[in-house]
Amino acid sequence: MGTNSADSAGTNSAPENAAIELKKVHKRFGDFTAVQDFSVQIRKGEFFSLLGPSGCGKTTTLRMIAGLEEVSGGSIWLDGGDVTGLPAYRRNVNTVFQDYAIFPHMNVLKNVYFPLRMRKIPLREALPDIRRMLQLVNMQDYENRLSQQLSGGQRQRIALARSLVNRPAALLLDEPLGALDFKLRVAMQQVLKDIQRNVGITFVYVTHDQTEALTMSDRIAVMKDGLVHQIGTPNDIYKDPATAFVASFIGDMNFLHGAYAGDEDGVDVIQLGDTVVKGKKRRYTYSGREEVLVCLRSEDIVISGQAGMQNKISAVVKRVVFRGADYEIGCALKNGDELRCVVSASMMDSAFAPGAPVTLGCDDANVITFPKSQGRDILDYGGGEEA
Numbered sequence: 001m002g003t004n005s006a007d008s009a010g011t012n013s014a015p016e017n018a019a020i021e022l023k024k025v026h027k028r029f030g031d032f033t034a035v036q037d038f039s040v041q042i043r044k045g046e047f048f049s050l051l052g053p054s055g056c057g058k059t060t061t062l063r064m065i066a067g068l069e070e071v072s073g074g075s076i077w078l079d080g081g082d083v084t085g086l087p088a089y090r091r092n093v094n095t096v097f098q099d100y101a102i103f104p105h106m107n108v109l110k111n112v113y114f115p116l117r118m119r120k121i122p123l124r125e126a127l128p129d130i131r132r133m134l135q136l137v138n139m140q141d142y143e144n145r146l147s148q149q150l151s152g153g154q155r156q157r158i159a160l161a162r163s164l165v166n167r168p169a170a171l172l173l174d175e176p177l178g179a180l181d182f183k184l185r186v187a188m189q190q191v192l193k194d195i196q197r198n199v200g201i202t203f204v205y206v207t208h209d210q211t212e213a214l215t216m217s218d219r220i221a222v223m224k225d226g227l228v229h230q231i232g233t234p235n236d237i238y239k240d241p242a243t244a245f246v247a248s249f250i251g252d253m254n255f256l257h258g259a260y261a262g263d264e265d266g267v268d269v270i271q272l273g274d275t276v277v278k279g280k281k282r283r284y285t286y287s288g289r290e291e292v293l294v295c296l297r298s299e300d301i302v303i304s305g306q307a308g309m310q311n312k313i314s315a316v317v318k319r320v321v322f323r324g325a326d327y328e329i330g331c332a333l334k335n336g337d338e339l340r341c342v343v344s345a346s347m348m349d350s351a352f353a354p355g356a357p358v359t360l361g362c363d364d365a366n367v368i369t370f371p372k373s374q375g376r377d378i379l380d381y382g383g384g385e386e387a
Contacts, residue, residue, distance in 0.1 A: 018077070019044040019170050019202040020065060025074035026226075027060050034060045036226045037074070042170075042204060047196050049205045049213040052223035053249070053379065058206045061223075062172050065204060067091045079169050094163040095172040098179050102147040102155050102162075108134070109143040112162045119166065126165075133161040136195060153184045160195060170202040177212065189215050210250050214238065222246050224377065240281060244374035247295050254301070255378060256294040256337045260286035260369075268369055270294055273335035277311040279367030291372040300366040301341035303329060303352060309361025315339060317356045327352075331360060 020042040027035040035057040042048045050058035063069040065076060067088030075084045083091050094115075103111055112133055116126040134140045137157040147155055156176060163171055177185045177192075193216045196203045207213055213220050214234040221231045222245075230242035241247035248255070258270040258277070268279045270292060277294065286292060302309060315331035318338060327343045329352055339360055343352065352358065 017043050019046070019079060020204065021077040022061075022065075023075045023077070025061070025064060025076060026072050027057070027064060027069060028072040034226050035064070038221075038228055039074075040221060040228075040231060042202060043218075044202055045200045047193065047203045047205065047216055047218045049207060049217040049220045050223060051207055051210060051213040051220050051249075053208055055225075056223040057226040058208075058223050059174055062095070062174055062204060062206050065170075066093055066095050066172050068095075092169040093172055094166075094168045095174065096156075096159050096163050096176045098175045098177075102150075102158055104147045107144050107146055108139060108150075108158055111147070111158055112165055114162060115166045129165055130161075133165045136164075136198060137161045137191075151184075152180050153188055156180070156188060157191070160192075164195075164199055164201065168201065170204060171196075173203060173205045175206055175208070177207075185212075192216060214250070222249065224249075241295075241368065242283065243377065244293055244295070244370040245377035245379070247368065247370070248378040252298045252340065254296045254298060254339050255375070256296070256333070256339070257335070257372070258292050258294045258369075260288070260290045260292050267364055268292075268367075270367075270369060272313065272337075273333065275313050275334075277313065277362075277367060278364040279369050280364050281366075281368040284369070284371055286369075286371070293370045293372055293375055293378075295368040295370065296339065296362055296366060298328065298340045298342045300362055301339060302361045303331075303341050303343060303358050304349075310364045311362050311367065313339070313360045313362075315358055315360050317352055317354050317358055319354060320352065331358060 018041040022038050022040050025035060025038045026033065038061060050061055052058050060069060064071050067086060071084060075082055077083065078091060078093065103114065109130060112130045113123060113126055131140065134143065137160055139154065139157050139161065142154065150158065177188050180188060189212055205216065217234055219231060219233055220237055222229050222237060224245050230237055230246050237246060238250055241250060247253045256272055258272045261269040261271045261276065263269065264278065268282055270277050270279060272294065279294065313333065315333050317329060318332045319330040321328040326345055327348050329341050329343060331339045331341065333339060341360060
């Protein structure tokens with residue numbers, strides 16, 4: 001699990017286009033291993049996210065990059081230099097936390113000036129940079145406001161301006177939008193991405209929110225229990241997950257239980273009870289009648305067998321859930337598994353009612369398989385146990 005060859009760390013120095021490089025970094029707290037052998041090269045100007053559930057090691061990784069936690073092994077490189085043993089104040093990175101840490105006794109201008117003041121840069125000399133940053137975060141009209149006069153989103157913008165004003169090599173963000181309400185959080189996602197694109201500084205972003213990561217990132221590292229399961233673009237991770245865990249964590253994935261029944265010109269043939277399906281997305285080699293997990297995204301399934309579908313599965317409608325723009329329809333298969341599909345509100349048919357027999361269809365290009373043993377890593381938010 002983990003990286004492809006493009007993500008492999010070098011042995012002596014970081015490549016010229018790498019802002020940050022981790023080389024087999026791990027972190028232990030007593031007998032507990034929080035991060036295991038994490039290697040990655042994060043490019044200059046890249047928006048790179050660390051994504052995973054609580055306790056996966058993403059914040060610990062960020063704190064090691066920042067110098068707020070010592071590594072237990074491996075090395076960290078910034079701008080081509082080994083900073084593993086350097087304290088936080090000697091690393092050319094800044095960190096933005098969820099609580100913003102805006103100084104309440106200072107107005108907006110003085111908050112943004114603070115890091116330049118620590119470098120003994122006179123205010124008169126610093127003013128052009130301060131005002132440029134306030135313009136960038138669209139807070140140029142708030143120079144004299146105190147923090148208690150600002151909204152949560154405005155305080156977050158000021159925290160960003162203050163972190164960016166001294167042009168760090170990288171900005172580290174630890175769930176910075178977590179304290180905002182849903183609509184403001186969505187709005188700030190675009191603001192963050194626009195700011196990052198405009199300043200051209202490397203962002204390393206920690207989140208447990210898959211939508212945030214998919215929306216903003218150039219690449220994502222998906223983590224669980226200290227291990228990196230996959231590093232790739234949002235498109236790669238969504239459409240071609242490397243493990244069953246990644247498949248379960250990103251988007252809405254159906255998991256079915258089947259048995260490998262052979263190969264037809266590079267396409268897996270899978271037996272699902274009395275139904276056969278074929279899948280093109282192969283990462284693993286199977287033998288005999290090995291049990292496998294068959295994965296299908298709900299949006300890749302059509303109901304009532306549209307012409308041209310390469311796989312067709314008989315089922316019975318179990319539940320119908322209205323979600324505003326669409327309906328989620330849960331269908332029971334003969335072998336006891338359930339498939340969820342999505343139908344847009346404009347295409348919903350009254351015939352898709354609980355108890356109705358239906359035919360579900362999908363293309364073999366959308367069928368992904370994993371060894372059954374990976375079922376133990378699937379996130380089950382329903383509270384049950386995966387076989």
